[in-house]
Amino acid sequence: MSKVHDVLVIGAGCAGMRAAIAAFDQGADVALVSKIHPVRSHSGAAEGGINAALGNASEDDPEQHAFDTVKGSDWLGDQDAIEVLCTDAAADVYELEHWGAVFSRDESGRIAQRPFGAAGAPRTAYAADITGHVLIHVLYEQVMKRGIFTYEEYFAWRLVVEEGRCVGVICWDLLNGGVQAISSKTVILATGGAGRLYVGTTNAYSCTGDGMAMALQVGVALKDMEMMQFHPTTLSPTGVLITEGCRGEGAYLLNSESERFLKDYAPKAMELASRDVISRAEQTEIDQGRGIDGDVLLDLRHLGGDRIRERLHGTRELSMVFAGVDPIDDPIPVRPGAHYHMGGVDTDLWGLTSVEGLYAAGEAACVSAHGANRLGGNALMETITYGRRSGKAASDAARELPAAEVSEAARADAGVQIKALLDRSDGERPHGIRDELAQTMHENFGVFRQEEQMLEQGRIIERLRERYQRVVVDDKGSTFNNDLTQALELEFLIDLAACMIPAGVGRTESRGAHARPYDYPDRDDENFMRHTMVTKQDGELKLDWAPVRVTKWPPGERTY
Numbered sequence: 193m194s195k196v197h198d199v200l201v202i203g204a205g206c207a208g209m210r211a212a213i214a215a216f217d218q219g220a221d222v223a224l225v226s227k228i229h230p231v232r233s234h235s236g237a238a239e240g241g242i243n244a245a246l247g248n249a250s251e252d253d254p255e256q257h258a259f260d261t262v263k264g265s266d267w268l269g270d271q272d273a274i275e276v277l278c279t280d281a282a283a284d285v286y287e288l289e290h291w292g293a294v295f296s297r298d299e300s301g302r303i304a305q306r307p308f309g310a311a312g313a314p315r316t317a318y319a320a321d322i323t324g325h326v327l328i329h330v331l332y333e334q335v336m337k338r339g340i341f342t343y344e345e346y347f348a349w350r351l352v353v354e355e356g357r358c359v360g361v362i363c364w365d366l367l368n369g370g371v372q373a374i375s376s377k378t379v380i381l382a383t384g385g386a387g388r389l390y391v392g393t394t395n396a397y398s399c400t401g402d403g404m405a406m407a408l409q410v411g412v413a414l415k416d417m418e419m420m421q422f423h424p425t426t427l428s429p430t431g432v433l434i435t436e437g438c439r440g441e442g443a444y445l446l447n448s449e450s451e452r453f454l455k456d457y458a459p460k461a462m463e464l465a466s467r468d469v470i471s472r473a474e475q476t477e478i479d480q481g482r483g484i485d486g487d488v489l490l491d492l493r494h495l496g497g498d499r500i501r502e503r504l505h506g507t508r509e510l511s512m513v514f515a516g517v518d519p520i521d522d523p524i525p526v527r528p529g530a531h532y533h534m535g536g537v538d539t540d541l542w543g544l545t546s547v548e549g550l551y552a553a554g555e556a557a558c559v560s561a562h563g564a565n566r567l568g569g570n571a572l573m574e575t576i577t578y579g580r581r582s583g584k585a586a587s588d589a590a591r592e593l594p595a596a597e598v599s600e601a602a603r604a605d606a607g608v609q610i611k612a613l614l615d616r617s618d619g620e621r622p623h624g625i626r627d628e629l630a631q632t633m634h635e636n637f638g639v640f641r642q643e644e645q646m647l648e649q650g651r652i653i654e655r656l657r658e659r660y661q662r663v664v665v666d667d668k669g670s671t672f673n674n675d676l677t678q679a680l681e682l683e684f685l686i687d688l689a690a691c692m693i694p695a696g697v698g699r700t701e702s703r704g705a706h707a708r709p710y711d712y713p714d715r716d717d718e719n720f721m722r723h724t725m726v727t728k729q730d731g732e733l734k735l736d737w738a739p740v741r742v743t744k745w746p747p748g749e750r751t752y
């Protein structure tokens with residue numbers, strides 16, 4: 193297998209595989225890189241569904257979908273990006289269906305659609321509560337059908353930019369050990385989110401934001417990094433996701449007084465208000481002493497055993513296995529947990545970054561279709577629509593670009609750095625630093641934020657970074673050295689956490705996931721219809737701003 197490609201996609205979740213398929217279908221020589229087997233990507237854990245205005249359950253159209261998304265984003269989403277998403281969504285979902293995605297059906301045989309939070313119509317197509325599992329296998333089949341090569345269990349570590357152009361990536365080969373260079377005319381980052389920045393998270397162990405951190409290193413701006421979404425129903429205490437589909441099917445949220453407390457926060461939409469609103473309501477109830485051991489309760493009992501078994505089978509199993517609770521008989525203990533990064537690598541509408549030849553798609557990217565708060569079901573849709581677009585754009589660009597090659601010097605330099613890390617025998621192992629980072633991010637940059645806490649977190653991150661300079665990798669072996677890759681991931685996490693601080697402190701307002709009830713409780717459209725843009729220049733982080741692109745929806749009140 194030659195190691196020179198037209199398009200190299202780093203990440204083989206839904207976004208990466210959809211991008212690779214699009215690039216291949218445009219005639220490019222394309223390969224995927226993934227640190228885990230493609231079907232183990234976090235996309236496979238998605239439960240609730242994917243949003244497209246198919247109009248099967250009731251009247252709906254892309255414009256209504258776009259408005260709900262703009263409002264859900266608390267007017268921080270770029271409206272042109274949202275319009276692209278909502279306009280292309282239906283055709284993209286039908287394509288998945290034609291490839292074999294077994295969506296659940298309504299009585300007439302059409303794709304069924306369930307109501308999801310803050311959606312004006314039942315718009316979420318689903319395959320029971322294993323939608324991501326179904327999609328990832330369908331995409332993997334399409335990748336295999338095309339014979340697209342995958343560098344499986346390759347850990348991408350450094351992007352290589354030569355003369356202003358991205359020409360490939362340096363990887364650690366997990367199976368055999370050793371530093372490998374892969375050259376490509378264009379590179380697409382599709383490495384997913386960074387939920388592992390937090391101790392209570394729905395995200396898989398692999399969600400360490402590697403691609404965002406790699407982009408930062410080569411000078412690309414990270415956009416809206418303060419916007420980490422907390423999902424209101426994560427299972428206590430593990431953080432395993434309990435899908436929004438439960439509330440879509442009619443589940444209640446109760447406090448310790450058995451009250452549906454959302455009547456005080458979102459009287460119209462109740463349990464179907466948007467995620468940031470519900471997470472804040474839960475945290476307020478818990479903080480004011482109406483929680484139960486730091487949790488609230490998600491009650492499904494009135495839905496009845498048959499419906500729970502048929503539509504929410506996976507949820508029941510997760511509750512029984514991880515919390516010992518059968519939701520047919522008892523309510524599930526839940527709390528807000530870190531779930532989705534609205535922020536990420538700044539791209540244009542085709543996934544292109546500020547570096548020639550470098551693209552990003554999926555959760556790693558910030559095109560910005562979600563602004564300050566993502567609606568449930570829109571992330572999977574974004575992986576497909578923007579994955580496809582970035583694959584097409586990267587292959588088009590590759591046709592015009594001369595051949596690319598990672599220089600031997602770049603590969604050798606990376607080899608020296610990794611060897612130095614492996615050779616160190618004295619110091620601290622990574623996991624203590626990683627746990628402390630996740631714990632303190634949760635405490636100081638959680639559902640509610642205030643200036644002093646965020647600044648304190650900044651100081652904690654710098655102390656953790658100093659400790660990281662002396663991190664030691666115990667395993668010196670070359671085969672499946674997860675000890676090494678976890679150390680490399682930790683550096684990525686520290687870099688990303690550091691970016692969140694200036695962005696969070698700089699946004700002196702409350703908008704979507706960025707809630708500052710104590711110092712800046714209101715949204716400030718006059719000053720903050722702007723994205724935070726953090727870059728690294730000469731080793732220092734720099735905060736800039738970019739205006740939100742508004743097409744037809746001026747900012748309005750956001751009540752549910």
Ligand SMILES: Cc1cc2nc3c(=O)[nH]c(=O)nc-3n(C[C@H](O)[C@H](O)[C@H](O)COP(=O)(O)OP(=O)(O)OC[C@H]3O[C@@H](n4cnc5c(N)ncnc54)[C@H](O)[C@@H]3O)c2cc1C
Binds near residue numbers: 227235
């Ligand atoms: C539990 C859970 C449930 C969800 N449910 C829904 C839902 O119902 N609907 C919805 O719309 N959204 C949902 N989301 C969000 C959505 O699933 C994700 O945002 C989306 O799937 C991310 O896809 P992705 O392709 O960008 O990244 P991922 O699927 O996370 O894939 C990342 C890929 O990058 C690779 N990678 C990462 N780092 C490296 C590296 N250094 N080197 C090589 N490879 C690397 C990984 O191996 C992997 O293949 C859910 C998320 C979670 C966590």
